[in-house]
Amino acid sequence: MNNPAVALGIDTSAYTTSVAVYGAEGLVAEARQILPVPQGQRGLRPSEAVFYHVRHLPRLLEQLMPVITGRPVAVVAASIRPRPLPSSYLPPFTVGEGWGRSLALAWAVPFRPTSHQEGHIQAGLVGAGWQAREPFWALHLSGGTTELLRVTPDFPGFRIEWAGGSDDLYAGQFIDRIGVRLGLPFPAGPQVEALAKSLDGEPAPVPVSMPRLIEGAWRVSFSGPLTAAERLLQQGYTPAQVARGVELALARTISRWIRRATAPASLLLVGGVAANGFLRHHLRETLPDYSLHVAPPELSRDNAVGVAALGWRSLTQPGED
Incomplete structure (x- = not known):
């Protein structure tokens, strides 16, 4: 045969x-x-x-x-x-x-x-x-992309409409740059996540980026939170506190961005940053009315x-x- x-x-x-x-x-x-x-x-x-x-x-x-x-x-x-x-x-x-x-x-x-x-x-x-048959939202988070997308299955691929993105740094750049400051290898996502898991105490107070509606699209920014995280590190916060503070600021920013830009629907989380377990857990907790779909980390x-x-x-x- x-x-x-x-x-x-x-x-x-x-x-x-x-x-x-x-x-x-x-x-x-x-x-x-x-x-x-x-x-x-x-x-x-x-x-x-x-x-x-x-x-x-x-x-x-x-x-x-x-x-x-x-x-x-x-x-x-x-x-x-x-x-x-x-x-x-x-x-x-x-x-x-x-x-x-x-x-x-x-x-x-x-x-x-x-x-x-x-x-x-x-x-x-x-x-x-x-197996998505109807249009859905996709959030693509990586070192080279931070975009909210409206995706329509269109055999054999997709029709993709851009609905919003980052004004400056991408989500992955935010994590990678603070990771390099902490002496971690690049790309730093898995190492930052592991460092954050070792935290015994309160995270550093890294500020959340507030989504903004600009010319009909919802935008986020990570340059401010990055600058704040670097300053907090200089002020004596531990690497683990800063790592968890960065994760928390990122997760809160993404959650608010989705709430502002979309109504509850099916949402697919993709890209290297989507492999972060803290982010996944936070989105499941804060977006219970969304149908959240996430691949295993290795396929993210x-x-x-x-x-x-x-x-x-x-x-x-x-x-x-």
Whole structure:
């Protein structure tokens, strides 16, 4: 009996190289590698990210070769830009696109381009076990994005409408920058969360950012809370107090933002910051009238699972998945 076909997905984001194989039974296999950032630095230049993706992709694909060899690849999908907009561009994504198009040509199969944001949304749906049929809200929180989105399923992907975002720092930048100040490695999300869990006492009083309606869209800002958190650290608050204070300020800001910008409905939380357990718990406590959907942490962080799943969906018919 022939082995069933699969889709190969590739995602080369700002800080993670990812590949995944997806089929009729769901996720078959995946591999990913975080790009190294020197201690004390707050990120990589795009050219540095491109260099690491070029090095990482062959090794990651080699890890999946036993799966790819055993089951024919019917489609190759890759995220070619950060968002599904013609103006959206970031050099690291050209690496995944180039590999994807080349592999599709070599295997004589279709190439399915998508965006990093659509991949996050689909990975969130896969991880949450939710087959969304109607429009829903999605909150994309990461080091490169803080956006509230109105998402309409539009086979095989989505129609996405922007409903609001950050004026300055993204949610992930807020966490990463205070993490670097605390001497933690970049990206600092998991380390900040672990530090906050060690708190024995009251958190530092990091202020909440109040959502503002500007030109019909609800905006938030994190530069003020970051400055306040850095000042509190200088004033003698412990790293654990500041870490929990940052988490609390972020969670309260996000909760108020959702309340101001939307009515109770289905809400999908995606992106690397969505992996934070304190944030998830706070949103469940403060938004009980919303139907909150959250993927496991590993499918919230950058991955190619959603990209591969979108590739697989392009081979099926509406309603089959």
